[in-house]
Amino acid sequence: MVWSDASHQLSFAKVSNPLVFRFENVGLRYGMGPEILRDISLEIPERSFQFLTGPSGAGKTTLLRLLFLALKPTRGLITVFGKDRARITRRELPLLRRRIGVVFQDFRLLDHMTTYENVALPLRIRGREESSYRNDVVDLLKWVGLGERMHVLPPVLSGGEKQRAAIARALIEQPEILLADEPTGNVDPPLARRLLRLFIELNRLGTAVVIATHDLTLMEQVDARRMILSDGRLDVYD
Amino acid sequence: MAGSMFMTDQAEAATRAAAPASPSRAAPMGASHRRTSPIVPEQNVAGRALVFVIAIMTFLSCLTLGAVSLVRDTASVWESQISREATIQIRPVDGLDMEQALADAARIASGFAGVLNARIVDRAATARLLEPWLGSGLDLDELPVPRLVVVRIDETAPPDFATMRSALTSQIQSASLDDHRTWVDRLVAMAHTTVTIGLAVLVLMLSATTLSVVFATRGAMDGNGHIIEVLHFVGAEARFIAAEFRRHFLWTGLKGALVGGVLAVLVFLAFGWWSSRNFATPEADQASALFGNFAIGLSGYIGVALVVLVIAALTAATSHFTVVRSLSEIDLSQQASS
Numbered sequence: 261m262v263w264s265d266a267s268h269q270l271s272f273a274k275v276s277n278p279l280v281f282r283f284e285n286v287g288l289r290y291g292m293g294p295e296i297l298r299d300i301s302l303e304i305p306e307r308s309f310q311f312l313t314g315p316s317g318a319g320k321t322t323l324l325r326l327l328f329l330a331l332k333p334t335r336g337l338i339t340v341f342g343k344d345r346a347r348i349t350r351r352e353l354p355l356l357r358r359r360i361g362v363v364f365q366d367f368r369l370l371d372h373m374t375t376y377e378n379v380a381l382p383l384r385i386r387g388r389e390e391s392s393y394r395n396d397v398v399d400l401l402k403w404v405g406l407g408e409r410m411h412v413l414p415p416v417l418s419g420g421e422k423q424r425a426a427i428a429r430a431l432i433e434q435p436e437i438l439l440a441d442e443p444t445g446n447v448d449p450p451l452a453r454r455l456l457r458l459f460i461e462l463n464r465l466g467t468a469v470v471i472a473t474h475d476l477t478l479m480e481q482v483d484a485r486r487m488i489l490s491d492g493r494l495d496v497y498d
Numbered sequence: 499m500a501g502s503m504f505m506t507d508q509a510e511a512a513t514r515a516a517a518p519a520s521p522s523r524a525a526p527m528g529a530s531h532r533r534t535s536p537i538v539p540e541q542n543v544a545g546r547a548l549v550f551v552i553a554i555m556t557f558l559s560c561l562t563l564g565a566v567s568l569v570r571d572t573a574s575v576w577e578s579q580i581s582r583e584a585t586i587q588i589r590p591v592d593g594l595d596m597e598q599a600l601a602d603a604a605r606i607a608s609g610f611a612g613v614l615n616a617r618i619v620d621r622a623a624t625a626r627l628l629e630p631w632l633g634s635g636l637d638l639d640e641l642p643v644p645r646l647v648v649v650r651i652d653e654t655a656p657p658d659f660a661t662m663r664s665a666l667t668s669q670i671q672s673a674s675l676d677d678h679r680t681w682v683d684r685l686v687a688m689a690h691t692t693v694t695i696g697l698a699v700l701v702l703m704l705s706a707t708t709l710s711v712v713f714a715t716r717g718a719m720d721g722n723g724h725i726i727e728v729l730h731f732v733g734a735e736a737r738f739i740a741a742e743f744r745r746h747f748l749w750t751g752l753k754g755a756l757v758g759g760v761l762a763v764l765v766f767l768a769f770g771w772w773s774s775r776n777f778a779t780p781e782a783d784q785a786s787a788l789f790g791n792f793a794i795g796l797s798g799y800i801g802v803a804l805v806v807l808v809i810a811a812l813t814a815a816t817s818h819f820t821v822v823r824s825l826s827e828i829d830l831s832q833q834a835s836s
Contacts, residue, residue, distance in 0.1 A: 330731070330828075350736075358733035368728050372539040381537075385734040390534060429732070 279339070280304045280437045280468050281327060286336030288322060296322050298492040300336070304470065306436060309463045311479050312472040314489030320472040321365070323489060324441050327470065328362050329353060341436070358382065361430030361467075363440040367422045369414040369429075375421075376401065376410040379428040397432060404428045404458060419446040420455075427458060437468040444475055452478055538725065538746040544718040548813075549754040551714040555707040556758025556809050560802045562703040564766050566696035567798040573689030578653060581682050586616075586647040589672040599670045600645055606665050607649045612657035614650040704805075711809055715747060715816040726824045736825050743817040751813025752806070759806040766794050 281304040288297040296319045304310070304327075312320055325331045329340065329348070338345035340356060348356065369378045376397060377384075383393045401410045404424040414422055423443060430438055440459065444452035456478055463469045473479065479486065486497045539545075586603045590596055604616040619627070624645060625636045632641075651657065663675040722743070729739045794802075 328731070354733045354735045357731065362731060364731075368724070368731070370725060370728060373535045377535050381728075382732045384534075384537070385729060385732065385738055387738075433733075 278306050278342075280306055280308075280341060282337075282339040283326075284337040284339075286326070286333045286338060288326065288331065288334050295334070296492055297326070297333075297489075297494075300494045302487060302494060302496055304437065304468060306468055307463065307466055308485065309460070309469045309482070310471075310485040310487055311482075312470055312487045312489065313474055313476075313479065316474065318489040319492055320474075320489055321441055323494075324362075324439050324470070324472050327437075327439055328360060329356060358386075358433050359436045361433070361435035361438040363423070363426045363430045363438070363443050365441040365445060367414075367426040369417075369422060369425055371414050374411045374413060375406055375417065375425045378414065378425055379410075379432055381429060382433045393432075400428050400432055405454070420448075420451040423447060423451075423455065424458075427455070431462065431467075435467060437470065438462060440469070440471045442473055442475075443471060444473060444478055449477065453481065456481060536746065537729070537742045538722060540746075542718075542721060544721050545750060548714045548718040548750055549757075551710055552751055552754025552809060552813065553758040553761075555710050556755040556805060557761050558758075559700075559703050559707045559805050559809075560759050560762030561765065562696075562700045563801045563805060564762060564794045564798050566693065566700050567794045567801060569689075569696050570693045571795060573693055576685055576689060581656075581678065582651055582653055584649045584651055584659065584675060584677040586649060586666060587644050587674050587676060588647070588670060589644045589674075590642045591672045594670075594672060596645055599673070600647060603647045603666060603670055603673055606669065607647065607662060610657040610662050610665075612652050612655045614652055616647050616649045619646040619648060707809065708812060711751070711812050712816045715751075715813050716820055718747075718750075719743070719817055719820040723824060726821060727828065730825060730828055736822070739825065740818050740821045743821045744814045747817035748810055748814035751810035754813075755806040755809040758809075759802050763799065763802055766798070 281302070283300050283302045286297060286300040287295050289295045300323070312323060314320055322331065326333060326338065329345070332345065340348065341359065343352075343356075369375075370381070373381070379401060380390070380393060380397045383397070384390070398407070398410065401407050404427055406421060406424055406428065409417065409421055409425075414425065417425065423446060427438075427440070427443065430440075438459070443455055443459075447455065452475065459469050459471060460482065471478075488495045488497065586607060588594075588596065588599050588603060600618045604618055607613055607616040621638055624638060624643065625634075628636060628643065659675060659677045659679075666673045666675055726739055726743075729742075730736075
């Protein structure tokens, strides 16, 4: 396969880079319910590439929400870009989120905005003039293969196109880490391979990547670190 | 910059690999040639309904405000017109030279500070006053009819009525002074009651408007929850999100309130026009006796403008607090696990 050549060239997570995330004995429960995540300890270095996998309901999305700072742990220590999660204030959260790109499973594109405007949204909310980012957005849309679809509204896009638009939106601010929740869940295998290639290319350019998936075929195409969640516990295979 | 970052040779290769095989379904267009969509969608069904609700409630509030303003102005005119005059009444008694007594009464009254003039109601005018009851061709000498002196008073510095009354009765025993105090007091009480009732209705109307606008705005905001969430998760600060919604709903509220306010003003102008067009007809006389000339005056127009601005501001404030609450709920969901 084409991808086997690419995979052996990558030595994901084997370089000792500074850490983006560090989890130490992290546990999480909803209300008074049982712990969804138990004693999670992991490190995600800069420029690393890893899959997060496990059976449905194992807590992949919950772990991603912890990584995206949308949840706080019940116990344990999370360090984000060297800062203790417990000490991050509400005012600091937007600034940190801009360093983390997220691709949601359901895309979360705004239907009244074109693909171009959806992708440009993170820059627009920072108050930047459109002329200062127009070329960047157009280049990125071409890069993800949506150059011809930039003025189309999301309801007209196919599932794969929406997925790529969501990826482009997550990348436009050049985040230090990209979190993708089942990015190939709604696309056919050829498009899944194309998306994976996008993520690998992005990682080569310096962004750490975490892909939550239970698509074994996808994972077999890349020799990357695997984090396997099962019964709320995490096993990491470098 | 993203542009330079993504336009590497590798990126070019990735572009070719990732580009969809299907042909384009939309013609490419320069991004600069398009008007940027607002972050909050301009119109939807809930937004249009909100404009209608705001327009209707503003219209009703402005009508109520105008009506209260009309009643208040009319009541104050009643008060001032009645208290502008006092009447000296001289009853005919044996041995009284009525004409001399009338002249004396007018002279005594005119001598008091605060009296602008004293006018004797002459025999012809008195006969006209009695004509509806006693018919025409009345000979006043045949009947013991009291005669009147109308005293015009300076409203700003009225005379001392008690002293005037004792001066009159000391010289003309059958004279009496009616300063209309009892009548004015009753009229003032009635006018104040009417204005108070009007103000109470206005307060109820504004309360109903406030509640309607708040709930309609919250209803319109319900459809925007996903926008707040997306903005939040792409790193927008709370004040940015709140400002976007505030601006959008301020404009929505202003549109609705302006329509309602302008319609209310048109109604008042139409009534004023009808009133002036039918001047001196029995219908207009009756209406103007009750409501004056249907002009709400400068204070009424200022009131309408204030209602419009307050309702627009209320809509914006409601959207602001709804955004703040939504963001708090998102943040609280972070704590749900704690």
